[in-house]
Amino acid sequence: MPRSPRVAAPARPVTKQGTAELPAVMPVMDCAALEGLALDGVTDAPAEIRSARVSVADAAAPYCEVRAVVAPANRVVLRLPVDGWTQRYVQTGCGGRCGRTVINYGRAANCPQVRAGTVASATTDMGHQGRDDGSWAAFDPQAQIDFAYRGVHVTAEVAKAVITGFYGRPPSYSYFVGCSDGGREGLMEAQRYPGDFDGIVAGAPANNLLAQNFFHHGWSVLANRDAGGDPILLAGRLPLLHRAVLAACDTLDGVADGVLTDPRRCDFDPGTLRCAPGQNRARCLSAAEVGAVRRLHGGAVDGQGNRLEPEVAHEWGSELGWSLFVPARPGRTTYSERAALAYGRYLGRPNLVDPSWRLSDLKFTVASFWDAVRASGHLAALDPDLGGFQRAGGKLLLWHGWNDQYIAPRNTLAYYAAMREAMGGAAVDGFARLFLFPGVAHCAGGEGPARFDVLTPLMAWTESGRAPDRIIASSDGHVTRPVYPYPAVARHTGTGSVDDAANFAPAQPKNPDTPDNDMNLRWLGRRLYSGDYRTWCTATGVELVCRPENTWLIRGELRRPSGDRAD
CATH class of the missing domain: 3.40.50.1820 (Alpha/Beta hydrolase fold, catalytic domain)
Structure with a gap:
């Protein structure tokens, strides 16, 4: 239950950090x-x-x-x-x-x-x-x-x-x-x-736990695999990519420090790294690698371009951390794959345990998206x-x-x-x-x-x-x-x-709301931001039984438990 609003107490002295000067209290019993x-x-x-x-x-x-x-x-x-x-x-x-x-x-x-x-x-x-x-x-x-x-x-x-x-x-x-x-x-x-x-x-x-572990982590692995299931981009190529991003965008914030203050301002094109005929491969990316970089940056989509997570899964400037899902060599299992497997096998599909579930079983479709998140109202x-x-x-x-x-x-x-x-x-x-x-x-x-x-x-x-x-x-x-x-x-x-925080001041972007509104509107799960998505569950034997808070998601639409579509 919500607690009652705090009753105004007599003003207490505060520290220079703004915290209250609270007197120390000693125990009234032995540990x-x-x-x-x-x-x-x-x-x-x-x-x-x-x-x-x-x-x-x-x-x-x-x-x-x-x-x-x-x-x-x-x-x-x-x-x-x-x-x-x-x-x-x-x-x-x-x-x-x-x-x-x-x-x-x-x-x-x-x-x-x-x-x-x-x-x-x-x-x-x-x-x-x-x-x-x-x-x-x-x-x-x-x-x-x-x-x-x-x-x-x-x-x-x-x-x-x-x-x-x-x-x-x-x-x-x-x-x-x-x-x-x-x-x-x-x-x-x-x-x-x-x-x-x-x-x-x-x-x-x-x-957004199910979308995170199925579609974000799963995409981060599968979008980097070729038709034979082998990784396209390997971790040893990430420093090359990172240097190119910094060369293009580091100074957009007025300071050359190897950090992007707001990566949304960076319009880096990985195609600029595509190898020319005869170019040293240590200094460029293959066409397949460029494609993988674009997919990893952009995030999960279905075959028609419907976004299964908010646009831009991995920001420009973060490339050195992509080894979380880009393996050092073929045959290595990354964290992202292990995370997706945990949800596919045990956590993501209530009352269904399938230790044989593989990442290749994950489908990037509108139907599979709603099937997954519909079952996660207790987790999200x-x-x-x-x-x-x-x-x-x-x-x-x-x-x-x-x-x-x-x-x-x-x-x-x-x-x-x-x-x-x-x-x-x-x-x-x-x-x-x-x-x-x-x-x-x-x-x-x-x-x-x-x-x-x-x-x-x-x-x-x-x-x-x-x-x-x-x-x-x-x-x-x-x-x-x-x-x-x-x-x-x-x-x-x-x-x-x-290098000194004292020499910086706050600045407001010219159009601060535009990137968020565009990003927030252009993905399939925007309608999930609602208390209607929440469920409460009970354990009945070995089964998880969940009931909706108000309405529920059926085939991607908010509907009342009776089946009538919500307004």
Whole structure:
């Protein structure tokens, strides 16, 4: 249920970062005594604390490590400061297909409160353990439900109950931080459980999970194969391609730094690399390689040109990361192939387990697209109407790296545009911000400045109302750059070092909405941005049984459960 809007509290002093000056709270019980803490009636499922002990591993200060299980199989780990807790709870998401209990702050690790070890934290394995190939989902519908949306929610409930028992009071502020699948988890929370968190950081969200793993990853492999099934483009050719892209587009933003500030401005033509007769093959691409590059850049389409994902799957400038799906040599299996196989065999087709499913079984047609996504209403976090989260006072910080090789940045742009269309731009501006980081790869790394703190700006906005107007990203301590809320981009002022963020200012694109509107309209799944797409599921024996929230997708059309077409 949505939490009630936060009642205005007496004004608290704030730090220079804009976060509240919250007094440290000491535990009211011993760490080991938590093993006997009763959790009955405080969660949506029975929970049991299995162990509690003081630890100092991988932390700036001692903490009580608590391990619990939420029925039937959600393993949860908590870290509770024992020398002073500053009344904040930070829950972290997981990546890939989860299955591990590792508290990973990601880009939030630079938050001063996190570095000091004064926040209470928790994470979950999302209800399953086992191999990363998705086989844990076989004949285990409850594990699929927990992975889809339930695991994060019940973890938040258990963690808050444990925190309240340990410190004698609940958190003043609760935050969620995740990237990749963790970004999907954050959006899922805002959409389905808007009362769980005061602030959510959703980085590079895999919120369109079936389209992502079937059509995005599957296309990234198959579009690079010849008629015999062998790869056309090999990873050793990617540096040549990358250098050509930079030669064409690096200075479009006024700075020659090996990073494209806004790849949408780059109109690179891979045909310029096509080998001339007698040309040294080390310096050019074959006609087949040029074709593969075009397909990989453009993204999944059917035979008639219908787009099965938002236009531009892999941005110009990100080529060095394409080894995720471009193999080093024939016969090598890439990550993208493994991801598509996991969904084709175990996760993407409810109640159908087929370990023999091959990537060649994937069809890029309108019919296959709707058959796939129609079954994924429990996995996707595509509802753009976050009114419940907004009304409860929640704040959302979306971010994505322009060089993301796993998840297309324009997928996040499409969702953000759908939010603004559904709720109105002014409403969205009041509680959400989107930041696009030039040169940053999937959740970390890349050619651009990739060290930044996304949690402190969210805390400041939540705790003192200071909306984030920029985030400073750094690279090895030598280069700093500001990143401004979308659609603004950083432009060098013309004076001072280009390595210093102080010498940049925000600039507005001439037509900021045009690229998004074009991209958002020109793909088949645009109609998925709706709460009508969402389903809630139950485990009935070994079957997953899902019911629609409001309406459902039948043959690519929104229809009411009775079969009448929705208006």
